[in-house]
Amino acid sequence: MSTSRFTFVVCLLTCLLNRSTCTEVTAEYGEDVILHCHSPRDADIEMLEWIKPDLNSDDYVFFFRENHRYDDYQHPSFHGRVTLRDPTMKDGDASVILKNVTMKDAGTYQCYVGKRSSQHSKRSVPELMNTITLKVEEPKPEHKVVKVKSGDTVTLPCRGFSSSPVTAVEWIRPEMEQAGYFYLSQDGRFVPDGQHPYGKGWVELKDTEMKDGDASLILKNAMPVDSGTYHCYVSQGTNRKKRDTDRPISIINLTVEPGHSEL
Incomplete structure (x- = not known):
């Protein structure tokens, strides 16, 4: 079994345990790719975390909380390259666009969404919504x-x-x-x-x-x-x-x- 296929199988098992979705995306080197993530339509998103576990870092791919994105929490390799597909996150759309992908962007991405609670004294705990395995094809000279x-x-x-x-x-x-x-x-x-x-x-x-x-x-x-x-x-x-x-x-x-x- 190839490494990429093994990684996808591991992600799939993780998704089943967490009752989240798991997808595989292939992109060409240098293009922009959409990393999909959706929460329930009636959810009011308070917090959004996109992470890449294999970064071996606490930094995020994208971090959003209470109507603000926090670039200071973002890993340097993603600075200026990640934006929300829909800035209003209408209908629970928490997808992001990753621009100008390179070979180093290949790997696993996870989307965590925290919904606004009616009890304002409690901060919502983000839930895993989607795990994406991104494959990047090498450019043809x-x-x-x-x-x-x-x-x-x-x-x-x-x-x-x-x-x-x-x-x-x-x-x-x-x-x-x-x-x-x-x-x-x-x-x-x-x-x-x-x-x-x-x-x-x-x-x-x-x-x-x-x-x-x-x-x-x-x-x-x-x-x-x-x-x-x-x-x-x-x-x-x-x-x-x-x-x-x-x-x-x-x-x-x-x-x-x-x-x-x-x-």
């Missing part, structure tokens, strides 16, 4: 073939999966990766240490601010020795150091043909 003449300036295209700020971009040539990366930028700064000699002084970002997720690379004065495969890895959102996935988001096959002077 974009493949492109680029052909130029020797001496040309060439752009190697690469764009993130969303408009979220790019916190890191790494370009490599797989056949030369052991000797260093081709280009690396973290937190808006070029990192020269560890750069492969073939990249030094010859490459730069098309847009240093990487607006709208544009992490394209410019290679100046291309030569036949530059022919080969280039992989682009991008990190967006809260992930500042590590690649979001083990797969590149862009694969470029570059061919630099000799110029007339080299024929």
Whole structure:
């Protein structure tokens, strides 16, 4: 039995014991996903807690109490990414929208709802309403073939999966990766240490601010020795150091043909 299937079975048993619902949701990397949760229609929701048990933290995915959301209680990885589907929670709709999902968002989510009590002196105890197992599919890299003449300036295209700020971009040539990366930028700064000699002084970002997720690379004065495969890895959102996935988001096959002077 696969790990994801085992996790879902465990969640299902938990739901049966708690008389709550249990669902499985699959999302594509970079898209927005709705995590569904509903309480009885006639319930006046006083408290809403969305948690992710495998965070190993007391912080919440989303916390709402007495008509206010509390971002201070939220886990840093979810800051600015979770909103109520219906801010009024009409008909008991306590669903939330999780924006720009990444591989790290996969896992189990639980929704607890506390209903307003007629006895104002007592605070309601939140009840488990729904358990969701979220699966995130890894993105498929974009493949492109680029052909130029020797001496040309060439752009190697690469764009993130969303408009979220790019916190890191790494370009490599797989056949030369052991000797260093081709280009690396973290937190808006070029990192020269560890750069492969073939990249030094010859490459730069098309847009240093990487607006709208544009992490394209410019290679100046291309030569036949530059022919080969280039992989682009991008990190967006809260992930500042590590690649979001083990797969590149862009694969470029570059061919630099000799110029007339080299024929």
